[in-house]
Amino acid sequence: MIQFQTKAARMIPTGPAVRVLFAYEGETGFANSSSAAVSRLRNPLAVEGFLAKESEGAWACPDGAVSPARVLAVGLGEWSKCTGESFRRAGGRAARLARAMRAPALSVAWPEKGFSGGSAGDLLQAFAEGLILGDYQFTRYKTREEEMKGGLRKAEFFVPSGSVPFFAKALEAAVTACEGVLAARDLVNGAPSDVTPKVLADTARRIASRNRGVTVRIYGKKELEKMGAGGILGVNRGSAQEPYLIHLKYSPKKRSGKSVALVGKGITFDSGGLSLKPAGSMETMKMDMSGAAAVLGVFHRIGAWAPPVEVHGIIATTENMPGGRAYKPGDVLKALNGKTMEVLNTDAEGRLILADALCFAERQNPDAIVDMATLTGACVIALGALVAGALGNDETLMGKVLAASERAGEPLWELPLVPEYRRDIRSKVADIKNIGGNREAGTVIGGLFLKEFVAHTPWVHLDIAGPAYLERDFPACPHLAPGGTGFMIRSLIGLLKGF
Numbered sequence: 001m002i003q004f005q006t007k008a009a010r011m012i013p014t015g016p017a018v019r020v021l022f023a024y025e026g027e028t029g030f031a032n033s034s035s036a037a038v039s040r041l042r043n044p045l046a047v048e049g050f051l052a053k054e055s056e057g058a059w060a061c062p063d064g065a066v067s068p069a070r071v072l073a074v075g076l077g078e079w080s081k082c083t084g085e086s087f088r089r090a091g092g093r094a095a096r097l098a099r100a101m102r103a104p105a106l107s108v109a110w111p112e113k114g115f116s117g118g119s120a121g122d123l124l125q126a127f128a129e130g131l132i133l134g135d136y137q138f139t140r141y142k143t144r145e146e147e148m149k150g151g152l153r154k155a156e157f158f159v160p161s162g163s164v165p166f167f168a169k170a171l172e173a174a175v176t177a178c179e180g181v182l183a184a185r186d187l188v189n190g191a192p193s194d195v196t197p198k199v200l201a202d203t204a205r206r207i208a209s210r211n212r213g214v215t216v217r218i219y220g221k222k223e224l225e226k227m228g229a230g231g232i233l234g235v236n237r238g239s240a241q242e243p244y245l246i247h248l249k250y251s252p253k254k255r256s257g258k259s260v261a262l263v264g265k266g267i268t269f270d271s272g273g274l275s276l277k278p279a280g281s282m283e284t285m286k287m288d289m290s291g292a293a294a295v296l297g298v299f300h301r302i303g304a305w306a307p308p309v310e311v312h313g314i315i316a317t318t319e320n321m322p323g324g325r326a327y328k329p330g331d332v333l334k335a336l337n338g339k340t341m342e343v344l345n346t347d348a349e350g351r352l353i354l355a356d357a358l359c360f361a362e363r364q365n366p367d368a369i370v371d372m373a374t375l376t377g378a379c380v381i382a383l384g385a386l387v388a389g390a391l392g393n394d395e396t397l398m399g400k401v402l403a404a405s406e407r408a409g410e411p412l413w414e415l416p417l418v419p420e421y422r423r424d425i426r427s428k429v430a431d432i433k434n435i436g437g438n439r440e441a442g443t444v445i446g447g448l449f450l451k452e453f454v455a456h457t458p459w460v461h462l463d464i465a466g467p468a469y470l471e472r473d474f475p476a477c478p479h480l481a482p483g484g485t486g487f488m489i490r491s492l493i494g495l496l497k498g499f
Contacts, residue, residue, distance in 0.1 A: 001179065002132055003154045004171040008161040017107035017156060019071050020094055021060070022115075023052035024079045031076070032109045045073055053077055054086050055476050057093040059101070072097060072106070082117035084126040085409035091130020092479030098152050099135060105154040106131070110167065112160045121170040124157065126409070128174035129490070131155055133479035136182055138189040176301045177493050181486030184290075184297035188469060188484025192269035192286040197317040200266055200289065201244045203296055204315070208248060211303035219245040227336060229360075231352035232316050234333040234343070238273060238326025239319035245360060248295070248313035250302050259310035260499055261361040261457075262492060265350045265373035266292030266317030273320050273346030274328055287484060288350070290468035291372035292317055297489040298496070307496035312364050316357040320349045332430045336360060337453060340430035348434045350375050351449045358453040368397050368499070369459040371450070372488055378442025379463040386474065387411045388467050388487065391447035394458035401460050404495035410488055412462065417447050425449055464488060 021038065022031040029039035041060045050058040054077030074090040076082045098106060108127075112120050135152050159167045187195055187203070201218045208216035221242050224233055229245060236243040246266075267288035271277060277285070292315040299313050327333070331343045333352060336359035341352060350373050361369050379389045390412040392398045398414060405412045421444055424436035432452055436445040447461050467487040470480060 001175065001182075002135060002152045004128060004175065005154070005156045006164045006168045006171065007156060007158050008164050017105035017154070018098060018103045020106050020108045021071065021073045022090065023073055023075055024082070025052040025075060025077050027052075027079065030073070031115060032111060041071070041073065051075070055089040055093050055478055057097045059097070079116050082115070084118050084122055084407065086117060087123045087126040088130040088409050088479055089477060091127040092134030092477070095131045095134030095152055096478050104152060105156070106152060107156050108158065110157050110159050112163055121166055124167055125170040125174045128155070128171050129178055130479040132174065132178040133181060136185060136481060138186065138483055140186070140190065173305065176304045177490045180297035180300035180493070181489045183300045184293040184486040184489060185484040187293040187296065188287050188290050188486075190286070195286065195289070196241050196268055197244050197266065197319070198242065200268065200292055200296070200315060200317050201246055204246045204248055204299075204313075207296060207299050211250070211299065211301070213251050213253070213303055214299065215249050215251075217247045219247070228334065228338075229336050229356040230334040231336075231341065231354075231356040232318055234327045234331065235267075235273070235320050235349045235353050236318040238321040238323035240321075240323070241268070241319050243318035244315075245357065246313070246315040246317065247360070248299050250299065250307070250311040250313075252306060252308055252310065254308065255310065256308045258308075258499060259312065259364070259366045260496060261312040261314060261364055261366040261369045262295050262298060263354065263357045263361050263369060263371035264291035264293070264295035264313070264315045265289070265354055265371075265375070266315045267320050267350060267353070268317060270320045270347070270349065271322055273349060274322050274326050275345045275347040276322055277347060284469060284471060287469035288374050289317065290374050290464060290484060290487070293484065294372050294464070294468075294486065294488050294492070297486055298492050305493060305497070307493075307499070309496060309499045311496060312361065312366060314357050314361045316353040318353060320346070335453060337455075339432065339452060342427040342430035342433040344433050345435045351434060351446055354450055355453045358450060358459075362454060362457050366457060368394075369454060369457050370401060370462065370492065370495075371459070372462045372464055374465040374468050375446045375463045376443045376465055380466040382443060383413055383466055385466045385470055385472075386477065387413050389443050389463040390414045390460060391417050391444065391463070392458075392460035393417070393451060393454065394460070397458040397460055400495060400499070401462075401491070404498070405488070405491040407494050408490040410467070410491045415444060415447070417451060418444055421445060422448050462488060
């Protein structure tokens with residue numbers, strides 16, 4: 001993790017750290033420097049093609065006095081369109097360029113005023129988040145030393161006198177949020193034989209042990225049988241790994257009387273079961289526990305950022321494997337609330353385990369439920385790799401979730417729970433079946449299935465199948481990288497802080 005420091009100074013002193021300059025597209029000079037000599041850098045940079053577009057970065061040399069690797073210019077895009085996400089992406093670009101040049105430290109002047117797009121503290125937090133997220137690399141399985149080197153170790157922010165505590169608080173908020181994101185990325189990127197349901201359960205135990213106000217209860221196979229969690233147990237039949245229902249609970253010191261349940265899908269590897277996936281489609285199915293990783297990421301440092309509401313983190317976790325005892329198309333499973341589910345496709349398993357998890361969540365009597373799941377490929381077809389789908393039964397809660405995601409720069413798009421499509425999951429032999437009768441509206445059908453297990457609580461379902469795991473690089477989003485992204489953790493932290 002990068003070490004952040006805030007210092008009171010009118011100008012950046014010379015030293016070994018790389019100096020970061022911010023530039024707006026179409027404007028001269030730099031947003032965080034009034035030096036005429038530094039401003040002249042824009043002309044040679046423009047000749048080299050640097051236009052200060054959002055996410056753009058370039059190395060510069062002021063009047064030949066400093067080596068080209070000592071000054072880094074990053075673009076914020078047009079002044080009128082600049083947002084916190086512009087600064088987050090600028091941070092990601094700065095981190096990537098610094099890593100490429102093996103620069104260990106950055107130095108940034110941060111005036112209290114002068115930027116567009118939000119308050120100075122919010123923008124600094126966004127930039128710091130971009131630095132942390134953009135600097136991330138997963139090297140657990142690397143053995144070549146040169147592939148494990150590099151990365152930022154330190155970033156100094158020089159801020160107006162008297163505002164050091166204010167900006168230090170913004171940096172602390174960035175660190176506590178991003179630590180959870182990086183922990184979730186590590187879980188998602190781990191090999192599926194290394195990140196099993198038991199590992200998720202053990203991770204939850206460690207989180208509870210180091211966070212004040214957090215308790216955990218782990219329900220294993222025998223307890224799930226006593227509870228009647230037929231969805232989790234059915235999906236688990238083909239696996240040699242034991243299933244778990246994990247219940248984390250955070251209780252704030254000062255109780256507001258409000259509580260929120262976060263529910264995560266934790267399929268640690270999805271072969272498709274007997275409805276076997278093609279070999280190529282299995283290659284990334286270690287990521288099918290991204291919803292569970294997001295819940296664990298929210299709780300990672302929850303004692304530090306201390307939301308004012310009670311928070312339940314509920315994870316249903318198992319593998320979905322085609323073993324000799326695997327559940328079969330045509331089987332009927334009974335969920336925790338007694339509702340029966342006909343299985344027509346064992347690769348639509350996430351909704352079956354979430355059925356039990358949602359029922360369990362509602363038993364905690366929360367004021368709201370938000371579930372996260374890599375549920376449908378249809379959502380990726382509809383919205384692509386960078387946007388998640390959101391469906392729910394309550395407009396007020398949906399509005400809060402969408403607002404939090406916008407502030408965090410984690411885009412959601414609301415989709416309708418079309419009531420007429422409910423007929424597509426009617427079963428002739430059970431209460432409900434786990435897939436529709438055709439390929440239409442797959443994401444909506446998944447949401448309608450889950451809605452059957454939320455009787456009366458305001459609820460939002462987030463289908464994060466696209467942005468939870470990126471298979472290719474998006475240069476315009478340098479704070480992301482191929483692999484697990486930790487999507488929605490920062491959004492949910494913002495939601496809980498203001499709930």
